[in-house]
Amino acid sequence: MSVIVYPSGASTLILNGFAFTGFAEGSEIALEPLNPLSEASISQDGGMSINERIDRDVYDLTIRLQRNCPDDAMVNLWRNAPGIMVFDGSLKCPMIRDGKPTTESWQFSTVRITTQPGSDVNNQDAENVSEWKFNIRVGRRMV
Amino acid sequence: MSPIDELQRINETGKMTINGREYAFTAMRHKERRKVFAFFTSIRGQLEENSFAFMDEPKFDEIMGVIENLVTFDGSLLSRLGTHWDLYSQDFIEFVVTAMGVMSYPFLVGSRTGSQSAGVPREKI
Numbered sequence: 001m002s003v004i005v006y007p008s009g010a011s012t013l014i015l016n017g018f019a020f021t022g023f024a025e026g027s028e029i030a031l032e033p034l035n036p037l038s039e040a041s042i043s044q045d046g047g048m049s050i051n052e053r054i055d056r057d058v059y060d061l062t063i064r065l066q067r068n069c070p071d072d073a074m075v076n077l078w079r080n081a082p083g084i085m086v087f088d089g090s091l092k093c094p095m096i097r098d099g100k101p102t103t104e105s106w107q108f109s110t111v112r113i114t115t116q117p118g119s120d121v122n123n124q125d126a127e128n129v130s131e132w133k134f135n136i137r138v139g140r141r142m143v
Numbered sequence: 144m145s146p147i148d149e150l151q152r153i154n155e156t157g158k159m160t161i162n163g164r165e166y167a168f169t170a171m172r173h174k175e176r177r178k179v180f181a182f183f184t185s186i187r188g189q190l191e192e193n194s195f196a197f198m199d200e201p202k203f204d205e206i207m208g209v210i211e212n213l214v215t216f217d218g219s220l221l222s223r224l225g226t227h228w229d230l231y232s233q234d235f236i237e238f239v240v241t242a243m244g245v246m247s248y249p250f251l252v253g254s255r256t257g258s259q260s261a262g263v264p265r266e267k268i
Contacts, residue, residue, distance in 0.1 A: 009223070012215060012223050014169055014215070016170070018170045019169040019170075019212060019213060019220050021212050021220070021222070070172065070174075092217075092219045092223075094219055094224070103217070103218070103219065105218060
Protein backbone atom coordinates (compact mmCIF):
# COMPACT_ATOMS: atom_id res chain seq x y z
CA MET A 1 0.00 0.00 0.00
CA SER A 2 1.47 3.32 -1.06
CA VAL A 3 1.28 6.57 0.83
CA ILE A 4 1.19 9.47 -1.61
CA VAL A 5 1.44 13.10 -0.54
CA TYR A 6 0.50 15.90 -2.96
CA PRO A 7 2.02 19.27 -2.04
CA SER A 8 -0.40 22.16 -2.43
CA GLY A 9 0.15 24.47 -5.39
CA ALA A 10 3.01 22.38 -6.69
CA SER A 11 1.81 21.73 -10.23
CA THR A 12 3.41 23.30 -13.29
CA LEU A 13 1.13 24.07 -16.21
CA ILE A 14 2.76 25.27 -19.42
CA LEU A 15 0.65 26.36 -22.38
CA ASN A 16 2.07 27.84 -25.55
CA GLY A 17 5.46 28.05 -23.82
CA PHE A 18 4.17 30.14 -20.90
CA ALA A 19 4.19 28.81 -17.34
CA PHE A 20 1.04 29.64 -15.38
CA THR A 21 1.23 30.78 -11.77
CA GLY A 22 -1.81 33.04 -11.28
CA PHE A 23 -4.33 30.43 -10.23
CA ALA A 24 -7.36 31.22 -8.12
CA GLU A 25 -7.94 29.39 -4.86
CA GLY A 26 -9.54 25.96 -4.89
CA SER A 27 -9.76 23.79 -7.99
CA GLU A 28 -7.21 25.38 -10.28
CA ILE A 29 -6.65 22.81 -13.03
CA ALA A 30 -9.19 20.21 -14.19
CA LEU A 31 -8.65 17.66 -16.94
CA GLU A 32 -11.65 15.77 -18.23
CA PRO A 33 -11.54 13.03 -20.88
CA LEU A 34 -14.35 13.64 -23.34
CA ASN A 35 -14.71 10.17 -24.79
CA PRO A 36 -14.46 6.52 -23.72
CA LEU A 37 -11.29 4.64 -24.58
CA SER A 38 -13.22 1.97 -26.44
CA GLU A 39 -16.71 0.95 -27.48
CA ALA A 40 -18.18 -2.52 -27.57
CA SER A 41 -21.17 -4.06 -29.24
CA ILE A 42 -22.58 -7.40 -28.15
CA SER A 43 -24.19 -9.84 -30.53
CA GLN A 44 -27.23 -11.93 -29.78
CA ASP A 45 -25.17 -15.08 -29.29
CA GLY A 46 -22.94 -13.41 -26.70
CA GLY A 47 -20.10 -12.37 -28.96
CA MET A 48 -18.49 -9.00 -28.46
CA SER A 49 -16.85 -6.54 -30.85
CA ILE A 50 -14.56 -4.00 -29.28
CA ASN A 51 -13.49 -0.90 -31.12
CA GLU A 52 -10.74 1.45 -30.07
CA ARG A 53 -11.97 5.01 -30.39
CA ILE A 54 -9.88 7.38 -32.44
CA ASP A 55 -10.95 10.31 -30.25
CA ARG A 56 -9.96 8.61 -26.99
CA ASP A 57 -7.17 11.09 -26.25
CA VAL A 58 -9.35 14.22 -26.43
CA TYR A 59 -9.59 16.18 -23.18
CA ASP A 60 -11.08 19.38 -21.88
CA LEU A 61 -8.75 21.41 -19.70
CA THR A 62 -10.28 23.97 -17.36
CA ILE A 63 -8.17 26.46 -15.47
CA ARG A 64 -9.32 29.06 -12.97
CA LEU A 65 -7.17 32.18 -12.86
CA GLN A 66 -7.24 35.24 -10.68
CA ARG A 67 -9.18 37.66 -12.82
CA ASN A 68 -7.01 40.24 -14.62
CA CYS A 69 -3.75 38.74 -13.36
CA PRO A 70 -0.89 38.62 -15.93
CA ASP A 71 -1.74 35.02 -16.85
CA ASP A 72 -5.39 35.92 -17.42
CA ALA A 73 -4.31 38.87 -19.56
CA MET A 74 -2.00 36.57 -21.54
CA VAL A 75 -4.73 34.06 -22.36
CA ASN A 76 -6.95 36.98 -23.28
CA LEU A 77 -4.26 38.07 -25.77
CA TRP A 78 -4.41 34.62 -27.34
CA ARG A 79 -8.19 34.83 -27.45
CA ASN A 80 -7.99 38.20 -29.20
CA ALA A 81 -5.35 37.11 -31.69
CA PRO A 82 -6.52 36.95 -35.30
CA GLY A 83 -7.72 33.46 -36.18
CA ILE A 84 -7.66 30.60 -33.72
CA MET A 85 -4.43 29.97 -31.85
CA VAL A 86 -3.34 26.34 -31.63
CA PHE A 87 -0.48 25.36 -29.35
CA ASP A 88 1.02 22.60 -27.21
CA GLY A 89 1.47 22.29 -23.48
CA SER A 90 2.30 20.17 -20.48
CA LEU A 91 1.29 19.62 -16.88
CA LYS A 92 3.59 18.29 -14.20
CA CYS A 93 2.31 17.31 -10.77
CA PRO A 94 5.00 16.43 -8.23
CA MET A 95 4.20 14.14 -5.31
CA ILE A 96 5.93 12.14 -2.62
CA ARG A 97 5.24 8.41 -3.05
CA ASP A 98 6.43 6.24 -0.18
CA GLY A 99 8.90 8.91 0.83
CA LYS A 100 10.37 9.36 -2.65
CA PRO A 101 9.69 12.30 -4.95
CA THR A 102 8.00 11.39 -8.21
CA THR A 103 5.79 13.12 -10.75
CA GLU A 104 2.68 12.66 -12.82
CA SER A 105 3.24 14.19 -16.25
CA TRP A 106 0.85 15.17 -19.00
CA GLN A 107 1.76 16.17 -22.53
CA PHE A 108 -0.77 18.11 -24.58
CA SER A 109 -0.79 18.71 -28.30
CA THR A 110 -3.10 20.74 -30.53
CA VAL A 111 -4.62 22.82 -27.76
CA ARG A 112 -7.15 25.57 -28.45
CA ILE A 113 -9.35 27.84 -26.36
CA THR A 114 -12.98 26.78 -26.42
CA THR A 115 -14.65 28.73 -23.62
CA GLN A 116 -13.81 32.19 -22.38
CA PRO A 117 -14.79 33.73 -19.05
CA GLY A 118 -17.84 35.93 -18.76
CA SER A 119 -18.20 38.83 -16.42
CA ASP A 120 -20.02 39.18 -13.13
CA VAL A 121 -19.68 42.52 -11.38
CA ASN A 122 -20.80 41.76 -7.86
CA ASN A 123 -20.76 44.13 -4.88
CA GLN A 124 -21.25 41.45 -2.26
CA ASP A 125 -19.95 37.99 -3.15
CA ALA A 126 -17.41 38.87 -5.79
CA GLU A 127 -15.38 35.88 -6.96
CA ASN A 128 -13.00 37.64 -9.37
CA VAL A 129 -12.05 34.44 -11.16
CA SER A 130 -11.54 33.89 -14.87
CA GLU A 131 -12.37 30.36 -15.94
CA TRP A 132 -10.87 29.35 -19.27
CA LYS A 133 -11.57 26.08 -21.02
CA PHE A 134 -9.27 24.49 -23.59
CA ASN A 135 -9.78 21.52 -25.87
CA ILE A 136 -6.83 19.16 -26.21
CA ARG A 137 -6.65 16.93 -29.25
CA VAL A 138 -4.14 14.59 -27.68
CA GLY A 139 -3.48 14.36 -23.96
CA ARG A 140 -1.15 11.68 -22.64
CA ARG A 141 -0.55 10.87 -18.99
CA MET A 142 2.67 9.37 -17.66
CA VAL A 143 3.25 8.30 -14.06
CA MET B 144 32.33 30.70 -27.47
CA SER B 145 32.15 34.18 -25.91
CA PRO B 146 29.77 34.79 -22.98
CA ILE B 147 27.42 36.85 -25.14
CA ASP B 148 27.36 34.08 -27.78
CA GLU B 149 26.56 31.57 -25.04
CA LEU B 150 23.71 33.78 -23.82
CA GLN B 151 22.45 34.04 -27.40
CA ARG B 152 22.55 30.24 -27.78
CA ILE B 153 20.62 29.70 -24.56
CA ASN B 154 18.17 32.45 -25.48
CA GLU B 155 17.50 30.74 -28.81
CA THR B 156 17.27 27.16 -27.55
CA GLY B 157 15.64 28.02 -24.22
CA LYS B 158 17.83 25.44 -22.50
CA MET B 159 20.97 25.50 -20.39
CA THR B 160 22.86 22.62 -18.83
CA ILE B 161 24.62 22.93 -15.50
CA ASN B 162 26.54 19.98 -14.07
CA GLY B 163 24.64 17.68 -16.42
CA ARG B 164 21.23 18.95 -15.38
CA GLU B 165 19.05 20.71 -17.94
CA TYR B 166 17.16 23.85 -17.07
CA ALA B 167 14.53 25.11 -19.52
CA PHE B 168 13.28 28.67 -19.87
CA THR B 169 9.57 29.16 -20.47
CA ALA B 170 8.32 32.10 -22.52
CA MET B 171 8.80 35.46 -20.81
CA ARG B 172 6.89 38.68 -20.67
CA HIS B 173 8.57 42.02 -21.16
CA LYS B 174 7.90 43.14 -17.57
CA GLU B 175 9.62 40.05 -16.19
CA ARG B 176 12.69 40.55 -18.35
CA ARG B 177 12.78 44.22 -17.42
CA LYS B 178 12.65 43.49 -13.70
CA VAL B 179 15.51 40.99 -13.89
CA PHE B 180 17.54 43.23 -16.20
CA ALA B 181 17.22 46.17 -13.82
CA PHE B 182 18.54 44.07 -10.94
CA PHE B 183 21.24 42.52 -13.14
CA THR B 184 22.62 45.93 -14.07
CA SER B 185 22.59 47.00 -10.42
CA ILE B 186 24.81 44.07 -9.36
CA ARG B 187 27.10 43.76 -12.37
CA GLY B 188 29.88 45.56 -10.53
CA GLN B 189 29.69 42.99 -7.73
CA LEU B 190 29.74 40.13 -10.22
CA GLU B 191 32.85 41.51 -11.89
CA GLU B 192 34.54 41.48 -8.48
CA ASN B 193 33.29 37.93 -7.83
CA SER B 194 31.19 39.22 -4.95
CA PHE B 195 27.84 37.57 -4.30
CA ALA B 196 26.86 39.70 -1.34
CA PHE B 197 23.72 40.72 -3.26
CA MET B 198 22.30 37.24 -2.58
CA ASP B 199 21.65 38.30 0.99
CA GLU B 200 19.47 41.23 -0.04
CA PRO B 201 15.65 41.12 0.05
CA LYS B 202 15.54 42.32 -3.56
CA PHE B 203 17.41 39.20 -4.64
CA ASP B 204 14.68 36.99 -3.15
CA GLU B 205 12.14 38.93 -5.18
CA ILE B 206 14.15 38.49 -8.39
CA MET B 207 14.70 34.79 -7.70
CA GLY B 208 10.92 34.49 -7.32
CA VAL B 209 10.55 35.88 -10.83
CA ILE B 210 13.26 33.64 -12.28
CA GLU B 211 12.01 30.50 -10.56
CA ASN B 212 8.55 31.12 -12.01
CA LEU B 213 10.05 31.10 -15.51
CA VAL B 214 12.52 28.21 -15.44
CA THR B 215 11.68 24.53 -15.28
CA PHE B 216 13.67 21.52 -14.18
CA ASP B 217 12.37 18.20 -15.46
CA GLY B 218 9.14 19.93 -16.49
CA SER B 219 8.39 21.54 -13.13
CA LEU B 220 8.86 25.20 -12.34
CA LEU B 221 11.70 25.72 -9.90
CA SER B 222 9.28 27.69 -7.74
CA ARG B 223 7.33 24.43 -7.31
CA LEU B 224 10.37 22.40 -6.31
CA GLY B 225 10.93 23.45 -2.74
CA THR B 226 14.08 21.38 -2.16
CA HIS B 227 15.77 21.72 -5.54
CA TRP B 228 18.56 24.02 -4.39
CA ASP B 229 19.09 21.92 -1.28
CA LEU B 230 19.67 18.92 -3.53
CA TYR B 231 21.70 20.69 -6.21
CA SER B 232 23.42 23.59 -4.45
CA GLN B 233 26.40 23.22 -6.78
CA ASP B 234 24.25 24.50 -9.67
CA PHE B 235 23.07 27.61 -7.90
CA ILE B 236 25.73 30.24 -8.59
CA GLU B 237 26.09 29.39 -12.27
CA PHE B 238 22.32 29.20 -12.58
CA VAL B 239 21.72 32.63 -11.07
CA VAL B 240 24.37 34.41 -13.11
CA THR B 241 23.43 32.69 -16.38
CA ALA B 242 19.68 33.04 -15.90
CA MET B 243 19.95 36.77 -15.26
CA GLY B 244 22.14 37.10 -18.35
CA VAL B 245 19.77 35.09 -20.51
CA MET B 246 16.73 37.07 -19.40
CA SER B 247 18.61 40.34 -19.96
CA TYR B 248 20.07 39.23 -23.29
CA PRO B 249 17.59 41.04 -25.61
CA PHE B 250 18.30 44.31 -23.78
CA LEU B 251 22.06 43.76 -23.88
CA VAL B 252 21.96 43.10 -27.61
CA GLY B 253 19.53 45.94 -28.13
CA SER B 254 21.83 48.40 -26.41
CA ARG B 255 24.70 47.28 -28.67
CA THR B 256 22.90 47.12 -32.00
CA GLY B 257 19.71 49.08 -31.62
CA SER B 258 17.63 45.98 -32.43
CA GLN B 259 14.48 45.12 -30.51
CA SER B 260 13.81 42.10 -28.35
CA ALA B 261 11.20 39.61 -29.40
CA GLY B 262 8.06 40.00 -27.35
CA VAL B 263 4.55 38.72 -27.12
CA PRO B 264 1.95 39.88 -29.64
CA ARG B 265 0.80 43.38 -28.87
CA GLU B 266 -2.90 42.97 -29.51
CA LYS B 267 -5.07 44.90 -27.11
CA ILE B 268 -6.39 42.99 -24.12
